[in-house]
Structure formats: C-alpha cells, structure tokens
C-alpha cells in the first residue's frame with residue numbers, strides 16, 4: 001500500500017490529509033510518498049509527486065493500493081503499469097482541458113491528461129481512449145460532455161458496467177481502478193471535495209470493486225478525494241476502510 005498525502009503538490013491539506021487519516025485509523029504497513037523538490041508552481045509540484053509515486057508503484061506487487069489525494073495521482077500510477085486500461089469511478093468526468101474547464105482546477109483534467117489531451121509532459125505515454133471505462137458519472141460540464149461523447153471512452157452506468165469491464169479485461173494487460181469517493185451519494189458519504197447529489201451507494205461500489213478484482217487483471221487501485229475536514233461521523237472514513245479491506249483480499253500477483 002502507498003499513501004500520497006498531497007493536494008496539488010501541497011502536503012497534508014484538503015484531500016492531501018485524507019490518506020493520512022485513513023492510515024491513522026488502519027495502522028497498516030504503507031509507503032508514504034514525499035516530495036523531493038521545493039517547486040511551488042502547481043504543475044511542477046504535481047509532476048514531482050507523480051514521479052515519486054511512479055517509482056513506488058513499480059516497486060510493489062499488483063494489485064497496488066494507492067491512498068491518493070487528488071485524482072491526478074492517476075498519472076504516476078499509470079506510468080508504472082504496463083499497457084493499462086482504466087476503470088474510473090467518479091461523479092465527474094475529470095475530462096476537462098484548460099480550454100473547457102470552468103473552475104480551472106487541475107483535478108478536473110485528470111482523465112484528460114491520462115488520455116493525452118493536455119499537459120502532455122505529465123503523461124508521456126497516454127492511455128488510449130478505447131481502453132477507458134468511465135463509471136457511474138453524473139455531473140459533467142457542458143463542453144466536457146461534448147468532448148466525452150466525441151471520444152472513444154465508454155460511459156457506463158452500473159448496469160452496463162460488468163459487460164464494459166469484461167470487454168476491457170479481454171483487451172488490456174492490466175487494469176487501473178480509480179475510485180473517486182465523490183461517486184458515492186453525499187448523504188451517505190460527505191467527506192469529499194466537489195460533492196454532487198444523486199450518487200451510488202457504498203454496497204454498489206463494493207460490488208463493482210469485487211467485479212474488477214475478479215477479472216484477475218487489477219494492477220493498481222486508487223482511493224481518491226477523501227477530505228476528512230468535510231466528513232461527518234467518520235462515514236467516508238469507514239467506507240474507505242472497507243474498500244481497503246476488500247482490496248487487501250485480492251490475490252497478489254508476482
């Protein structure tokens with residue numbers, strides 16, 4: 001297991017404090033990523049975090065569990081995997097580019113960067129769109145939605161997910177599973193940034209994770225976007241702990 005206690009390159013603030021809160025509660029063995037340079041420019045800081053993360057993921061046996069801060073930690077993890085496909089759970093598409101983003105937030109560009117649409121220096125070998133399944137997404141910006149529908153990314157509801165995962169698993173060597181906890185309904189799981197109403201239930205997410213594990217191709221998984229400062233009664237923390245427990249049961253690959 002690897003923890004990435006960074007929010008856009010800044011340590012232990014916002015969703016960067018999420019991995020530390022999960023670790024505090026679990027007391028499980030874990031590698032903690034630390035930055036190696038003092039760059040304060042956001043892109044340079046994010047690049048530093050991801051370079052360290054890529055090395056750490058490459059050093060562990062699959063499936064590697066990453067307690068991630070921001071969604072853009074996907075970049076470091078993906079860089080360490082061989083010909084990965086992606087199953088991405090998120091309330092949002094994370095498919096904005098600097099041109100379409102309303103907020104300008106780098107988190108909202110994570111999947112666009114992973115598939116080579118912007119900030120190419122962060123992702124030298126992008127993942128092909130046809131090897132990406134975006135699951136249970138419910139809140140897209142207008143221009144982001146246009147770009148997604150014009151792409152080869154598969155948008156899958158929970159009902160369509162098993163078939164989409166089967167098709168992906170048949171094509172790729174390894175699967176990167178991205179769990180942005182904002183995919184859950186905020187009334188059940190409030191501890192995230194950018195929450196949106198109408199999400200899925202924890203049991204639905206647990207079942208989906210088990211389905212991806214059962215493909216035997218899970219290379220790495222990220223539990224992302226947990227903000228303890230927004231949590232209530234440790235609800236999101238408990239869900240994250242259950243996810244770690246489920247993922248820890250997955251058979252290790254050599």
Ligand SMILES: [Mn+2]
Nearest residue numbers: 071090094180
């Ligand atoms: Mn996200």
